[in-house]
Amino acid sequence: MTTFRTGWRIIAAHKLYMTFYVVWLCVMMVMMSFSVVSGSVRGDDETVFTTAKASVAVINRDTSDSGRALSESLRRYFAASDTVIELDDQPVVLQNAVATDHVDLIAIVPKGYAAEFGRACRQGGAVPKLNTVTSYSSSLGTMAQMEIDAFLDNVRISAASAVSGDGGGKTDDDGGMVAAAAGQVAKDKRNAVESGSWDVRVMGGDASDDAASEATGFAFTIKIICYAAFVAITVLVSVATASFSEANRRRRLAVCATPQFGIGLQQVLVCVTFSAAVWALYMLVSVGLMAFCGADLDAIPLGGYAMAAASAFAVILVAACFGYLLSAAGLSEIAVNGAANVMGLIIMFTSGMAFSPSIMPRSLIVIGKLLPGWWYCVSVDNALGVGTAQRVDAAAWAQCVGLVMLFGAAFVCLGLALRRIRMSEKG
Amino acid sequence: MRNSILVYLKTSVRSKAGLFWLLAFPLILATLFNAMFSHLNETYQLDSLDVAVVNDDTWKQNPYLGTFIEGIGGLDADGGDNADSTDSKLIVAHTVATMAEAERLMGEHTVVAAVNATADGKLHLSVSGQAAAKANPATGTNSLQISLTVLRNLIARYNATDSTVRRIVATNPRALGDPGTLADLGAYGSYSDEITLTHFRPDATARFFYALFGMVSLMAMSFGITIIAGMQANLSALGLRQTVSPTPKWKQATAALLVSWLCTFASMLILMLYIRYVCGVGMGGREPMAVLGIAVAAFMSSALGLFIGALPKLGASAKTGLSVALACFCSLFAGLYGTFAMDLSDLIDREAPVLSVLNPAKQVTNLFYDLMYFDSYRPFFQTVGILAAFGFVFLAAAAFLLRRQRYDYL
Numbered sequence: 001m002t003t004f005r006t007g008w009r010i011i012a013a014h015k016l017y018m019t020f021y022v023v024w025l026c027v028m029m030v031m032m033s034f035s036v037v038s039g040s041v042r043g044d045d046e047t048v049f050t051t052a053k054a055s056v057a058v059i060n061r062d063t064s065d066s067g068r069a070l071s072e073s074l075r076r077y078f079a080a081s082d083t084v085i086e087l088d089d090q091p092v093v094l095q096n097a098v099a100t101d102h103v104d105l106i107a108i109v110p111k112g113y114a115a116e117f118g119r120a121c122r123q124g125g126a127v128p129k130l131n132t133v134t135s136y137s138s139s140l141g142t143m144a145q146m147e148i149d150a151f152l153d154n155v156r157i158s159a160a161s162a163v164s165g166d167g168g169g170k171t172d173d174d175g176g177m178v179a180a181a182a183g184q185v186a187k188d189k190r191n192a193v194e195s196g197s198w199d200v201r202v203m204g205g206d207a208s209d210d211a212a213s214e215a216t217g218f219a220f221t222i223k224i225i226c227y228a229a230f231v232a233i234t235v236l237v238s239v240a241t242a243s244f245s246e247a248n249r250r251r252r253l254a255v256c257a258t259p260q261f262g263i264g265l266q267q268v269l270v271c272v273t274f275s276a277a278v279w280a281l282y283m284l285v286s287v288g289l290m291a292f293c294g295a296d297l298d299a300i301p302l303g304g305y306a307m308a309a310a311s312a313f314a315v316i317l318v319a320a321c322f323g324y325l326l327s328a329a330g331l332s333e334i335a336v337n338g339a340a341n342v343m344g345l346i347i348m349f350t351s352g353m354a355f356s357p358s359i360m361p362r363s364l365i366v367i368g369k370l371l372p373g374w375w376y377c378v379s380v381d382n383a384l385g386v387g388t389a390q391r392v393d394a395a396a397w398a399q400c401v402g403l404v405m406l407f408g409a410a411f412v413c414l415g416l417a418l419r420r421i422r423m424s425e426k427g
Numbered sequence: 428m429r430n431s432i433l434v435y436l437k438t439s440v441r442s443k444a445g446l447f448w449l450l451a452f453p454l455i456l457a458t459l460f461n462a463m464f465s466h467l468n469e470t471y472q473l474d475s476l477d478v479a480v481v482n483d484d485t486w487k488q489n490p491y492l493g494t495f496i497e498g499i500g501g502l503d504a505d506g507g508d509n510a511d512s513t514d515s516k517l518i519v520a521h522t523v524a525t526m527a528e529a530e531r532l533m534g535e536h537t538v539v540a541a542v543n544a545t546a547d548g549k550l551h552l553s554v555s556g557q558a559a560a561k562a563n564p565a566t567g568t569n570s571l572q573i574s575l576t577v578l579r580n581l582i583a584r585y586n587a588t589d590s591t592v593r594r595i596v597a598t599n600p601r602a603l604g605d606p607g608t609l610a611d612l613g614a615y616g617s618y619s620d621e622i623t624l625t626h627f628r629p630d631a632t633a634r635f636f637y638a639l640f641g642m643v644s645l646m647a648m649s650f651g652i653t654i655i656a657g658m659q660a661n662l663s664a665l666g667l668r669q670t671v672s673p674t675p676k677w678k679q680a681t682a683a684l685l686v687s688w689l690c691t692f693a694s695m696l697i698l699m700l701y702i703r704y705v706c707g708v709g710m711g712g713r714e715p716m717a718v719l720g721i722a723v724a725a726f727m728s729s730a731l732g733l734f735i736g737a738l739p740k741l742g743a744s745a746k747t748g749l750s751v752a753l754a755c756f757c758s759l760f761a762g763l764y765g766t767f768a769m770d771l772s773d774l775i776d777r778e779a780p781v782l783s784v785l786n787p788a789k790q791v792t793n794l795f796y797d798l799m800y801f802d803s804y805r806p807f808f809q810t811v812g813i814l815a816a817f818g819f820v821f822l823a824a825a826a827f828l829l830r831r832q833r834y835d836y837l
Binding site (some may be wrong): 100132143163198345346 | 444756
């Protein structure tokens with residue numbers, strides 16, 4: 001087992017690669033997954049569906065009493081269902097808030113707005129408009145704009161009814177009438193939220209649905225293993241196998257007493273055991289992160305863990321096969337670093353890991369399907385019944401894992417062919 | 428020194444690794460981003476939701492509920508009337524007689540939600556467990572989450588209007604006899620005008636391209652590392668010859684800095700031109716200032732490359748590996764690796780701004796933010812100052828290390 005021990009010594013000698021590619025990428029994986037995992041397990045009430053909350057800032061430029069009251073009512077209206085951010089009315093502050101996505105929507109109440117709104121309600125004309133600014137998250141900003149429309153619609157109805165009939169009579173204080181109506185609308189919403197009538201209940205389903213939340217967070221963490229593997233495992237395995245393939249060393253090994261088959265087998269064993277060690281580390285970190293975030297580990301069935309772990313091991317082995325391919329191609333260490341990073345990033349962006357497949361263009365999905373990352377992510381979805389899968393599907397999982405392994409087989413075959421060609425050229 | 432500059436320049440330009448990392452790799456990534464984001468607005472559509480409508484006795488007591496469901500069933504993703512097209516309806520209604528039947532359909536995953544009437548005439552929305560898990564905001568924005576939230580908001584608006592009208596009926600019933608008030612009840616309009624506060628309208632996809640500049644500038648450290656490592660006697664025969672050459676070390680190091688700066692600047696400029704004119708990502712109409720920013724970013728990364736290259740007791744490959752790892756790590760916090768990384772970057776920017784300042788990739792990214800989104804040039808020049816300060820600090824550290832390097836034997 002001298003070759004086996006030597007292989008491990010070669011890997012251990014590359015401490016910097018181990019530190020940066022294995023440990024640091026692991027840390028990156030934890031950082032990227034932490035918010036997703038903690039969000040998937042954070043549930044004050046699992047029977048209530050958490051809708052997306054927009055971050056909204058209300059800037060008041062109507063310095064009248066009614067304007068201030070209207071703005072305050074709008075803030076209270078948003079506070080009942082969204083997050084209200086306080087911002088100073090300074091150009092740099094507002095631009096920074098929008099540019100850094102600190103707020104999804106800024107609602108600006110213009111000067112004299114409340115009085116003009118009231119006048120329009122009384123006279124029946126077109127009501128003035130608030131100015132709104134949306135940030136990058138235009139979907140959340142647009143939903144917040146819908147809430148502004150709902151708020152002002154009800155204020156308009158209330159104000160219009162107040163100027164007719166016996167209720168309020170005609171009033172000269174148009175702004176005050178609007179402010180009163182706005183206060184009432186905000187109060188109505190707060191009452192509705194506190195009474196629970198705003199809540200969207202989560203109903204139906206079976207135990208697998210209860211597990212879906214935890215499984216979503218776990219799946220996200222497991223998927224990132226693919227990126228880490230295609231960088232870390234590829235580089236280290238490539239470095240190890242390249243050491244044995246160096247010309248003079250290869251010639252000495254060719255004439256040594258140990259059978260070539262035995263030497264080759266021990267090199268394969270080095271790659272497999274190293275891959276297994278890294279796989280164990282990543283799985284431990286993934287499950288540990290779940291436990292740290294307070295997830296119910298029993299919510300995911302043992303079969304789900306087993307299938308996800310098997311998928312992860314498969315993709316790590318494929319990354320090792322890719323590393324062998326790069327070393328067989330005779331690439332320098334620097335080129336191997338480059339190729340591994342490029343491959344890792346391309347897989348990350350085309351596999352549905354970094355961006356949801358629902359927003360990926362068809363051309364990128366086609367590229368993704370030509371790489372092992374896509375099938376790996378789909379296998380994890382099928383193992384846990386999340387993402388692209390409707391439910392846990394062992395047959396679909398097995399097909400996807402098989403495809404992933406086929407990529408590995410293709411890399412190995414290509415590597416063997418390239419090595420043969422290079423050896424025959426060099427003699 | 429002129430000869431040193433010429434030789435280093437030729438070496439750098441002929442380096443295949445350098446050409447790949449600093450020309451091909453950024454262009455590949457920019458092309459990937461462009462392919463990813465170019466049709467984002469067209470392809471991102473609201474999904475039609477299969478919703479069970481519980482048509483029980485409570486529902487039948489209020490005829491307007493059915494009108495509301497028909498109305499939103501005829502809405503398309505843009506809010507326009509598109510009742511004839513099944514594909515783009517907001518909801519596809521499945522009428523059931525009881526809530527139990529609706530729960531059964533949710534359990535079978537036939538529907539994702541159910542709408543029923545409450546005793547007080549309001550609408551109530553329930554979602555299935557699976558839909559709730561998939562639409563969890565913590566897992567990122569997806570079309571199901573947006574569709575469900577839009578449906579919730581529409582139902583909430585219906586309920587709020589219902590409450591308002593009932594309150595008017597209770598407190599001021601004569602108002603409903605006024606034709607003007609009735610006309611207002613039926614009117615529907617938009618109450619807001621969207622404006623832009625920033626120099627240019629925010630573009631979520633542009634941030635990923637700007638983060639790419641951050642990664643490329645740090646990757647370009649490899650130019651400086653390769654040249655400086657080539658000067659060190661313990662790392663190569665070339666370094667041995669350079670060490671005993673009559674050219675002072677400071678001239679060699681200066682030549683290394685200038686060449687690295689030039690090569691980095693050139694690669695970033697090519698990337699900038701590609702992103703601006705091929706990918707169509709704006710720079711706020713301030714392209715000349717963007718070029719200045721690139722020059723400063725190139726200075727910072729060259730100085731950092733010199734510093735890493737000057738580190739003792741590390742081989743050339745190890746230094747290159749260190750630079751790649753540093754570039755990847757810093758790029759994570761500049762938001763390059765997807766929406767989650769971008770959210771993490773924003774969070775650090777708000778909660779721990781010092782960490783953002785200390786991240787050179789983030790500062791390079793900010794150069795382009797500042798040009799794109801702020802009217803004033805002040806944020807841009809602040810970022811330029813930070814990067815220049817980084818550059819001088821790294822340069823000083825590199826000078827200190829190189830000055831003190833001695834060898835026991837050669």
